[in-house]
Amino acid sequence: xxxxxxxxxxxxxxxxxxxxxxxxxxxxxxxxxxxxxxxxxxxxxxxxxxxxxxxxxxxxxxxxxxxxxxxxxxxxxxxxxxxxxxxxxxxxxxxxxxxxxxxxxxxxxxxxxxxxxxxxxxxxxxxxxxxxxxxxxxxxxxxxxx
Amino acid sequence: xxxxxxxxxxxxxxxxxxxxxxxxxxxxxxxxxxxxxxxxxxxxxxxxxxxxxxxxxxxxxxxxxxxxxxxxxxxxxxxxxxxxxxxxxxxxxxxxxxxxxxxxxxxxxxxxxxxxxxxxxxxxxxxxxxxxxxxxxxxxxxxxxx
DNA sequence: TACATACCGGACAAATTTGTCCTTTAATTT
DNA sequence: AAATTAAAGGACAAATTTGTCCGGTATGTA
Ligand code: FES
Ligand code: FES
Numbered sequence: 001x002x003x004x005x006x007x008x009x010x011x012x013x014x015x016x017x018x019x020x021x022x023x024x025x026x027x028x029x030x031x032x033x034x035x036x037x038x039x040x041x042x043x044x045x046x047x048x049x050x051x052x053x054x055x056x057x058x059x060x061x062x063x064x065x066x067x068x069x070x071x072x073x074x075x076x077x078x079x080x081x082x083x084x085x086x087x088x089x090x091x092x093x094x095x096x097x098x099x100x101x102x103x104x105x106x107x108x109x110x111x112x113x114x115x116x117x118x119x120x121x122x123x124x125x126x127x128x129x130x131x132x133x134x135x136x137x138x139x140x141x142x143x144x145x146x
Numbered sequence: 147x148x149x150x151x152x153x154x155x156x157x158x159x160x161x162x163x164x165x166x167x168x169x170x171x172x173x174x175x176x177x178x179x180x181x182x183x184x185x186x187x188x189x190x191x192x193x194x195x196x197x198x199x200x201x202x203x204x205x206x207x208x209x210x211x212x213x214x215x216x217x218x219x220x221x222x223x224x225x226x227x228x229x230x231x232x233x234x235x236x237x238x239x240x241x242x243x244x245x246x247x248x249x250x251x252x253x254x255x256x257x258x259x260x261x262x263x264x265x266x267x268x269x270x271x272x273x274x275x276x277x278x279x280x281x282x283x284x285x286x287x288x289x290x291x292x
Numbered sequence: 293t294a295c296a297t298a299c300c301g302g303a304c305a306a307a308t309t310t311g312t313c314c315t316t317t318a319a320t321t322t
Numbered sequence: 323a324a325a326t327t328a329a330a331g332g333a334c335a336a337a338t339t340t341g342t343c344c345g346g347t348a349t350g351t352a
Contacts, residue, residue, distance in 0.1 A: 001147075001235050004310065007242030014253060027328065041311050047330060060319030061327040077254070089147050096153030097290055107160060107277040107286030108223070108268075115264050122257055131253040140253030144243055150340065173298065187341050193300065206349025207297040 006084040009045040011035040011142045013055060013080055017067045017132030025064040036143035045084065052083045072129035081123055090120055152230040155191040157181040157288045159201060159226055163213045163278035171210040182289035191230065198229045218275035227269055236266055 002010075015034050019026045028046070032039040046065060049055040054075050057065050067075070081090070093100035094112040102109070134140040148156070161180050165172045174192070178185040192211060195201040200221050203211050213221070227236070239246035240258040248255070280286040 001238070001240055002242070004242065011241055011252075029328095038311055040313075043329075044311085044331095050329085057329060058319080059317075059327085059329050061321065063319070063328050065329085092147070094147055095157055095288075096148070096150065097287070099290060104287045104290045105285075106157075106288070107280040108272070109286065111268055111272070115261060115268060118261050118264070122254075122261060126254070126257065134253040139251075140255065141243070141250045142241075142252070144245060144250045175298095184341060186343075189299075190301095190341085196299085203299060204349080205297085205299050205347075206351095208350065209298050209348090211299085 002081065002089070003085050005041070005045050006081055008035065008037040008042050009049060009084045010077065010080050011037065012042055012046060012065075013049065013067070013075070013128050014131045014135060015142050016055060016065045017072055017128040018135045020067040020072060021129065021132055021136065025058065025062070025066045027064040031065065034142060049080065049083060052079075054079055054083060067128060067132075072132065073127060075128045076124055077126045077128070077131070078120070078123035080128075090116070090123075148227065148235070149231050151187070151191050152227055154181065154183040154188050155195060155230045156223065156226050157183065158188055158192060158211075159195065159213070159221070159274050160277045160281060161288050162201060162211045163218055163274040164281045166213040166218060167275065167278055167282065171204065171208070171212045173210040177211065180288060195226065195229060198225075200225055200229060213274060218278065219273060221274045222270055223272045223274070223277070224266070224269035226274075236262070236269070 012031050012035055015031055016026055026034075028039060028043050031037075031046075032042050035042075046055060046057070050057045050065075054071065055065055056068055056071065057063070078090075091100060093106050094108050094116075095106040097104070097106050100106075100109065131140065135142060158177050158181055161177055162172055174185060174189050177183075177192075178188045181188075192201060192203070196203045196211075200217065201211055202214055202217065203209070224236075237246060239252055240254050240262075241252040243250070243252050246252075246255065277286065281288060
């Protein structure tokens with residue numbers, strides 16, 4: 001569905017959000033450990049999110065990553081996905097035609113559209129803050145214990 | 147959404163189906179031209195589908211690819227996707243957790259499940275023959291003209 | 293039987309994604 | 323100011339996906 005980079009990016013953002021909601025800034029090492037992702041790779045993805053201003057970073061001692069209250073409230077899953085994976089999956093043709101359009105639709109077009117639209121809606125409807133709460137309340141997990 | 151291989155594979159299968167429904171067997175070159183895909187790569191994917199008995203091939207002069215009436219009637223999109231891409235996208239966690247399960251669900255799990263289920267249902271519900279008819283009737287396209 | 297055709301299969305190559313390492317830059321603490 | 327901390331950034335490496343090439347194999351035709 002999403003790329004590895006995107007999966008790590010979303011999980012990282014949610015974890016940062018969860019901690020930010022409790023007033024804690026978190027470092028890369030902590031993040032990677034808590035979401036079970038490769039540290040250096042996660043760093044790359046976070047850099048990208050910081051450049052897009054979806055996540056905030058602070059250098060130096062006591063530094064780390066955080067989400068501002070505004071970011072918690074307004075940044076959606078969709079913005080993360082677009083920033084990392086681009087819009088292809090959210091707009092592209094299911095069968096890989098260069099354009100998804102009713103002009104020359106692929107044979108799955110009309111069946112596929114509603115599902116893709118729901119996915120778009122789903123991503124648009126959920127903010128990082130909201131998902132972070134869910135984790136905070138123990139209703140969602142960012143890694144699995146065996 | 148799907149891999150390139152999967153996109154080519156589905157388009158190829160539908161084209162083969164369309165021609166088979168009209169009693170025509172088609173060669174690789176023809177297929178690649180009609181679905182606008184790299185010839186050699188398409189060959190690889192078709193080999194795979196033939197091994198899985200989702201498509202039939204005949205060697206030698208007048209040979210080529212075809213779908214038996216039974217294949218036209220029974221092979222679903224889902225079988226193609228599973229054969230080429232595996233079941234990950236149809237069962238895996240949206241956020242990349244190793245297991246998608248209600249035991250330790252990711253924070254998107256309950257929102258994501260119905261969409262994934264619909265996608266599964268969609269793929270299961272459409273046979274190659276059905277999609278081929280749509281193309282035959284001019285209601286769907288396997289490549290785009292500009 | 294010889295030959296031509298078209299898929300099969302393996303090896304190889306290019307491109308992209310995933311992942312690592314190390315130096316630089318910025319900020320805090322002593 | 324110096325030392326320490328932690329993210330930023332660039333170069334590089336591994337793995338996977340995408341794509342090509344070519345000799346082998348089966349089949350139909352002359
Ligand atoms: S044209 Fe294929 S999904 Fe719209
Ligand atoms: S656990 Fe993430 S989708 Fe089910």
